Amino acid sequence: MFQVRIHGRGGQGVVTAAELLSIAAFLEGRHAQAFPTFGSERTGAPVVAFCRIDDRPIRVREPVARPDALIVQDATLLRAVNVFDGLGPDAYVLVNTTRDLRELGAAEAVATLRPERVRTVPATALAREHLGRPVPNAVLLGGFAALTGLVSLESVCAAIRQRFAGRVADGNVAAAERAYAYVSATTKEAIDA
Amino acid sequence: MLKQTEGSQAVAEAVALCRPEVICAYPISPQTHIVEGLSRLVKSGALAPCEYVNVESEFAAMSVAIGASAAGARAYTATSSQGLLYMTEAVYNAGGLGLPIVMTVANRALGAPINIWNDHSDAMSQRDSGWLQLYAEDNQEAADLHIQAFRIAEELSLPVMVCMDGFVLTHAYERVDLPSLRQVDAFLPPHTPSQVLDPDDPVSIGAMVGPEAFTEVRYLAHLRHLRALEVIPKVAAEFAAAFGRDSGGLVRPYRLDDAETVIVAMGSVLGTLKDVVDERRAHGERVGVLAITTFRPFPFAAVRRALRGARRVVVLERTLAVGVGGVVTDHVRAALADAAPEPGGAVPYLRTVIAGLGGRPVTTASLHGMLDRAVTDRLDPLTFLDLRHDLIDREARRERAAERV
């Protein structure tokens, strides 16, 4: 079983991100479970969502305490919440930011992780460019696909098209593809370095 | 058809497949996505003919359902927590009148203090209302139970509450296999009411019954509930034959054959429990789970049979009878009360573990800790799982300080 935890703020589509990821896995014939930490609707408050993917039916329902992968949609959370809680040494981390993790003060937290598995991607900028709105959730999934190979980019895009329509779908797909390319390239750099 | 979808949406689609004729809707977290989904289906014409009534309160919701059902329509509504309490008078009314209404209860804690997260206290408050109560383990079962519920309700002429854990199931995205309309039509025939308001054959429904006949009316209701103990498994078996899936029924044993320790539970926590049990079985521990799917009527005989041979029974309760302890525990105790001791053994002893109140997650770590104590006979009769002693102590200190002033 592969467990993903997604951190963000209300209004950034964190819950949708987990759902899209689960749909992508479903489209590949796998079992997937997605759910948020639940609260009253409140824009701007920290939100966490989870996604589990497995080839067998998933029965457990507790929050993901030991994520195999972490997605951080909003870098301001790095100082506010311990997003890295429970990460094992082989975990993947994908942070939405234009800055360096060192600049964000997160270097120490990821020091024990495998460097090629810790990536950043400017998802919000990509979203603005292709969507016209700073909603990075689906974009990040493109980067996530590249980083982990857990789901294919095709499945991510198919999930996006299932959930959204028209220009919103097109924009998200385009941005997700860009994020995929970005993370692939920078990961390769990190490995080659 | 297989879908990856939100639990609420799966339930909405399952209900729609049952051709409800009147749906009443009032919003309350966390059931609202269900009635929203149904509103979309009715408004778009996908579900027709169907009258969708946006009511002004939950009390009105159940009232509209009562009127509709009494006039012969297949009626449905959904609620949670405070909403269920607000409609209580009407809930008992429907139960007493024997109207085959189906209602989803997206289980949520009762206030005060106000809490929007999952536990079973809401449905528990209505356990003697005359409604049947079914508890879903996952979203597949939640969808399936609604289809079975309409069959059961109309066969018995009793209202049925389908309980699914709020947020944990309603807002979880998972794989669900939804049947086709043709399949459901074959399983669920059109509703033919046993009593109906019809100008061509007028009857008076809802008379005042005095001391000379009230007991008998209630006794007859009691008998009808006992008959449900046969109808429910029968419908579950027919469902399995028609849809190729085991869901519903009275109880479901998991690895009970040689279990020394059995955990009894209802609802979504069963999934997590099964993973924990599998891990412990892999280490040679003889532990199993008894899922209770039908809480009302309570399947005493089935529970007694399932627990035969167990040495200790831990009842995991997602509700609290304040000042008393568990609720399900006492039912299990009653089921075991008449059990003959096993040759060479004793009747199993019971332990109550209150867990998950107000939406506190029940974790595999906590369950392991609890079972570690259980299998070494170190569990107290009543335990509150993951109780925050630091908060309790802080509050006790505060109260003591206030007293001294």
Add this chain to the structure above:
Amino acid sequence: MPVQEIKFYQTGSLVVGNRLLDPERRTVQADPGRPNTLTSGHRACQGCGEALGARYAVDAAHRATGGRIVVVNATGCLEVFSTPYPETSWRVAWLHSLFGNAPAVATGVAAALKVKGRTDVRVVGQGGDGGTVDIGFACLSGMFERNDDVLYICYDNQAYMNTGVQRSGATPPAARTATTQAVGPEPGNPFGQGKNAALIAMAHEIPYVATATVADLRDLEYKVHRAMEFRGARYLHVLVPCPLGWATASSDTIRVARLAKESGLFPVFEAEHGEITAVSKIRRKVPVEEYLRAQGRYAHLFGDPPRTDVIAALQALADRNIRRFGLLDEEG
């Protein structure tokens, strides 16, 4: 000045039970073949205004719809005295709801009939003032707001009578009830804002609203028939004196209802979509005192010394109604 034709001879008069009229001009009650939807054998008090009003109204509804009605009844006197298990006085399809939800249950019945294509069958919801203006108020307003196809009839005897005469939101100022007793410096019900259910119904702008009393059968029957010409939410508020609660002679029920209208305290009118369309004029105005003296629930106003201040305040209310609703012809 409009001339009102008065017939002196019984053969042509519009006396309520007159069967010497042409059939179309007879009341439903004058018809030996009347539906008797609320038939004899029920256990209402002698002189019960509500039993009278309900029989009048539901018979009229039955006549207006060719017998195709379903009735939903709130808890209260009417329900209690008409359906002691195992017997019922109702000869129509009838459902007892709860106390506070008759309008909502009626909505449910209407929804079921609609979905089944039975648009020929009409729904009547009914209850007392307590069940309508107090505990049932939210459900009533919801039914109005949705414009559900229900005729709701309130039989207003101005208190919770079945439970022993306790004050309701419809209890008039100064009236004695068990919870507004005739003691102290302000005996009886306080002078509050009142809760004019008919005006509130009009504020919802529903298709038809009317008030009536059991003193004028023809008017009541006409209003039920008129209501049945509309689809959507309709409201009828009927004043029904209660000999027990009002402490009136059981033979005085109709007379007291007439006095309520003729004093101006109970305006009788019709409205459509929030605007008054017709008013039943006062034929012979009486001072409120004449109305009050007939009822023991106001006896404390006529003690030693009499409460002329309260009587004057009540007269002022009546005068305001007369002015506001135009209850008197210009020439008086």
